Amino acid sequence: MPTTVLAAGDHFVLPWLLADAVRAESGDDVTIRELTLPWPHTPFGRVAEVDEASGTEDELIEALAGARICVTQMAPLTEKVLDACPDLELFCVSRGGPVNANIEAATRHGVAVTFAPGRNAAATAEHTIALILAAARRIPDLHSDLRAGTWRGDYYAYENCGIEIDGSTVGLIGFGAIGRRVAAALTALGATVLVHDPYVTDDAVAGVATKVTLDELLSRSRIVSLHARVTDETKGMIGAEQIAAVPRGSVLVNCARGALVDDDAVVEALASGRLYGAGFDVFAAEPIPPGDPLLTAPNVVITPHVAGASRQVAHKAAQIVAADVGRYLRGEPLAHCANPELQRRRVG
Known part of the structure; x- marks a missing residue:
């Protein structure tokens, strides 16, 4: 039967x-x-x-x-x-x-x-790369300005220019199926990739990345991307103290879970210039509520939890x-x- x-x-x-x-x-x-x-x-x-x-x-x-x-x-x-x-x-x-x-x-x-x-490893990895590029080069802002009739030639001014992936050090927090794909893509684009993940070995990252402590990753990375699961240990792992440790003008991307990041600290870092840009697909509350400071923060690219779509x-x-x-x-x-x-x- x-x-x-x-x-x-x-x-x-x-x-x-x-x-x-x-x-x-x-x-x-x-x-x-x-x-x-x-x-x-x-x-x-x-x-x-x-x-x-x-x-x-x-x-x-x-x-x-x-x-x-x-x-x-x-x-x-x-x-x-x-x-x-x-x-x-x-x-x-x-x-x-x-x-x-x-x-x-x-x-x-x-x-x-x-x-x-x-x-969804491939889809999320591709979306991560898209957010890195969009935030690092401020593509959404330029697109909106041009559609509104403003030609932003001032983005050629040094202080307004974004950063390239080629030659940059990128730190990945988490090295599961998604993190490995992101690392491979970044390496192909010319980045030096650092990984912090206590559950993987040096051999597991060999050839595409270098395993380091979280402190070293933050201090060296111009771009930081999150790929960790939410646990008691990882909840709120990126806050004001960790953002203060990254080089000034860095980019933070989160396609993992909103609970990993203190959003208020990100908003403050964007306003102060500590972060050049940020790209978020996930948030502490979903749907993100009206009036959330991230919605009006400068130089942030946000998408509604669709990286795996x-x-x-x-x-x-x-x-x-x-x-x-x-x-x-x-x-x-x-x-x-x-x-x-x-x-x-x-x-x-």
């Missing part, structure tokens, strides 16, 4: 993308029903005890009736959902981390949770989780399991 799978997509990772990817992996072994969640037309948020989720517990419970597997990006896997869906065995989250899943509760209920690391990402996300659905149905080990103790129990 075919396994029932719920493809709980949204308006980015579309339900049919998930469904087609699962069929390609599993063929006639599955029956698929689809659910469309409202993200990104409605911002994600906290649902019960999980973060960055879309939709409601009740609609998910109704859609999951009789389903053994759910593939999704944003659906909330909560204690209430798990209690109401005893047939559920596998919950696949098509994003870099399963923040919308209660892993502890899933483990207690015997539900394996998988995720899709690296799905490309059509290729949606396809990659669906393919990564669908591959684990295929493995699960064939009795093979899961590639990206967030609660591997269940996998060991199952395989054993």
Whole structure:
């Protein structure tokens, strides 16, 4: 009898993308029903005890009736959902981390949770480079001025000129899938790349970067780009003290998470000239509220948390989780399991 799978997509990772990817992996072994969640037309948020989720517990419970597997990006896997869906065995989250899943509760209920690391690495790396270039050369300001009828020839004045990547030292805080791609691109553009990441070895960065302490990275880097996850150790890791340590006229870029940075310190540094420019795709509060000082800060380039938004990402996300659905149905080990103790129990 075919396994029932719920493809709980949204308006980015579309339900049919998930469904087609699962069929390609599993063929006639599955029956698929689809659910469309409202993200990104409605911002994600906290649902019960999980973060960055879309939709409601009740609609998910109704859609999951009789389903053994759910593939999704944003659906909330909560204690209430798990209690109401005893047939559920596998919950696949098509994003870099399963923040919308209660892993502890899933483990207690015997539900394996998988995720899709690296799905948006290329897109986010490209967006990072775009923000570096835009902030370092003040491209958005020049574009707006020219469209308004002002020819800004004064940007040839030395004090107004930006900086090149070629010959600059760029510091990357975090060296995961995204950081490695950014480092490779920067090296190709002629930069000297420094990396601070306590979880990687010198050998892991060899050939594209040099591993250093955070203090050394800040003191040497004309461009600093953040690629770390938010933990108790990294929350607020870039504040007034750290910004004061960078060379005057540097550029700060954040395509990771807003909680890594003290935005007020950035605004002050932009106003004083300590920072030449900044590029942010993420913010402490999202959507960024009206009146936030970053909205009117000088020489800042801001985008609404879209670094990982490309059509290729949606396809990659669906393919990564669908591959684990295929493995699960064939009795093979899961590639990206967030609660591997269940996998060991199952395989054993």
